[in-house]
Amino acid sequence: MELPLPRHAAPRAWFINQGWSRAAIDLAVRRGRLARPTRGWLVTPTADLTVVQGLGNDGIVSCVSALELHGLEVLRPRRLHLRPLRAAPSPGRTWCPTWRAHPKDVPIDPPEVAMEAAIRCLEGEELLVVLDSALRQWGFPAGDLEFLLSFANKRKQRLRELMGSADAVGESLVHHRLRAKRIRFRPQVYIDGVGRVDMLIGERLVLEVDGRRYHSDDAAFIDDRRRDRLLQEFGYLVLRITYTDIHRRWPAIETQILTFLRADRHRRRPLGLVG
C-alpha cells in the first residue's frame, strides 16, 4: 500500500500519524523520496522551492511570500518572507512574526496567518496592495483586516482610509502616493455618459491607471480612447498613467499632477455631471 505524502512537506509526526514507520521514513530518505531540510521535518521531491528554502532556514513561508503562493496579487518581495519555526529563531535574518501564536505544523502559512504576518511586517504601499488585493480577489472580510490592523502602529492604521477603493494593484499604488503628497482625490467616480473613472482630483482632473493586463486587449484599448475623447469633450483633463509610469517615471507624473493643481486647473467644473 502506498503511504500518503504531503503536498510539499510536513513534520515527522505527521508521517508517523499517517502510518509511516521509522524504518519506512529512513528508507525513503535514503532513496531520495524524502529529504530532511531541518530537524523534525521532511520534504517531498516535488515540494515548491520556496518551501525547501524556508525550512532550510528554519522558517515557515509566510507574510507576502505565502500570500503570493496562495495567488494574491502583491508587489513581488525582494526576499523570502518567513515566520520562525523555532522558539529561539536565528537572529541573523529578518523574520515576519505574528502578534498571536499560530500552529507551526504546515510549511506555508494559511492566508489568515500570512495576512497577520504581512500587516505586522509590510509598510506603506506594499501593505496597501496586500490589503486591497485581499478584499478584491478573495473577498477577505474587511472586519478581519481592520481587527488585525488594530494591533499595528498608527501609520498603518491610517491605511484604513484608503483600503478597498482600488480596482487594481496600480490604483492602490497611486492612491498611496497621492495621499503621501496630501493630494485629495475621489476614487471610482461615476461620470454621466462615460462611466466610472479611476480617480478624480478636484472637479475635472481625471486619472486613469492602465493595468498591465489591459494592454494586450485591443477592445479595451479602443474603449479607453473613446472614453478619453468623451471626457475631453465634457471639459475634463485626462491623465492616463501606465504601469511603467508608476514603476519607473513616477516623479514626472507627480510633477505633472502638481503643475495642474498649482495652476488651479483642476477646480473649474466641467460640463459632464459628476455623481
Ligand SMILES: [Zn+2]
Ligand atoms: Zn514579511
